[in-house]
Amino acid sequence: MLDVEVENLRKCFGDFCAVDGLSFTVAHGEVFGLLGPNGAGKSTLIRMLTTLVPPTSGTARINGFDIIKAANQVRRSIGVIPQAMTSDLDLSAEENMGIFAKLYGIPSDKRQRTIQELLAAVDLAQWADKPVKMFSGGMRRRLEIARGLVHEPKIFFLDEPTTGLDPVSRVAVWEMLTRLKRERDLTILVTTHYMDEADKLCDRIAIIDHGKLVALDSPLKLKASIPGKNILEVSFSKIPADWLQALKSLPEVADVKSDDQVFRILSNNGPRTTVALMEAARQANVSVASLSVQSTTLDDVFVHYTGHQLRDTLQAPAGYSTAFMYERK
């Protein structure tokens, strides 16, 4: 059964298209990752799927409901954790949850029980009556996850849930999500620009760049889809003429890319290529300044498909400026 069906979805702001004709589906129970650098169109896509932004063209169905024609049914089917932390700082965790339970029309007899269960599930039961302004960033994010589940949604949308969190909180949030997904039979659609997170936790990953889908598969298959099993990153004291060609002719080398002084060598056999590389450098009287050998990661997949790493680019208009807003953490 398909929980999310996206068909040729576009969102343009004037000449600039933040999302440019995306199509994909997400099956029930999947953890689906949307991966891309800042400005790739991930948040705009999530906002369209959660009925916050109307698409320019195309359509999508969430839990079988059209995001334009049946927006309220979509809203009842989904839980949403926006990128910004939106819990009320002056209210307690319990009060924050209570307000949203009422907004979703949860009957009063069920409300208190659900809130207590969810706060326990995100390890915040002991802080239930404390104002959120006393919470750390990780605690606030966990509270928001609990808040997003207060009406027992089928599909959970999370927009960069771990951005701005310390490594320990990031791990805690992901462990919690994995557990909640299992216990509550959720379908999760999550955006992130942390490749390691996506690699470990997502069943399938869509790589988005410039608003377009450039690759979509499981992390394992994505990594296998690019040439080479290892990546050698190497820099030299000097670069002789035709050095790039010399590197390409080393044994087991699938491809070589150079970025100024650093060469990225994609190899089918890292150790063998490394030995040959050292020998070639000795013969050419070139000393190796730095060398690292690693297995292929999603970073490499991303670089392979997009041709670049993270970079600055135009984003969809944010709607309002939050630059000067002050928030205590």
Place this chain on the structure above:
Amino acid sequence: MNRILAIIERDLRRFRRSPTLIIVSMIMPLVQLVVLGYAFGGKVKHLTVGVVDEDHGVPAVKLKEMFQAVAANARTFETVPYTDQGSAVRDLRDGKLNAVLNIPPQFSRKMLASVNPKIALMEDNTDQFAAAALEGTLNQMLVPYNQKPPAPRLPSGATLSVVEIYPYVPYIQYLLPGTIVLAIFVSAMIGGGIIFIDDKARGLHEGYLVTPISKFELILGFNLSGAAKAVIAGLVLVIFGSLIAGIPDPFNVPRLLRMVLLVIATSLALISMMFLLMVRVSDPLVPRATFGVLNTVLFFPSGAVYPINAFPLWMKVIAVVDPFTYAVRGFKALALKNTGLLAILPDLGFLVGFTIIAMAAATLLFRRTL
């Protein structure tokens, strides 16, 4: 209905936990009432007047004795004797004196000969209030000075007898209705303007918009919660403001109930106006930048501090569409004249109509998407 109540509950809980906000929206208008009430309402006293006597005759001495009497009793001004006019005028220009009175040579001779002698008053007219007070006191003083032998038994000219139908209204009481409305407006500006836009910018509204709440429920929730806070601020002003201003019988229950009704109508009108103005605004700097001017544009043309009859036409036009005008007029009728509900019905009617139109327009303009 539950969703509307949830929005109100959230807002009021936050309000309860923000003592600074409570102080700003309730105590500050009270401070304003006291400061403005006494700043404009009191009599001008202790002006300094230089007296140059170039005559020294008996009528001039009598005149100076009367100046001393004013200095000792009404204390509108105190006199400083000068022997030459040049130094007195120099001190006037230097700001050491508020005016110089010159009793010219031949004053006594002309006085005794009844040829209408003149006294010169050179005044610092940059301060019109002080100048007017001085002129008024001196003119009053000259009436008994000029008194002729007793008048005929039957007066020959028409005179005016003034009957005041209400007790004397000091300026602080005159200002109270405007201050009540101002307190409500400050609450509307903070709740309906600044906090609304800040919440929007912080993404709090995004949280609402992904729930199944309707546009109308959202607007009604925002309006009612804003109005609830404004009503609290208005009631604080009605009670404590009345006590401070010395309104007679401030706890008269039927009048208090009428005041509560008007506070509610005013709160709804002002908060719905604020939402209408802010419904498409996203930049948190906009309300901060506009509220000072908005306050002036709405408060001063309303007749809160000065009668509307004195305004030029364009200000009278603002007064006609300004909900402040009707709220101030209603509170004046209730607080200063203790009228019944019937007398304020037109004002209540305008405020209710204004609320309905503003809320409907805000709902139409409100975007349920980002």
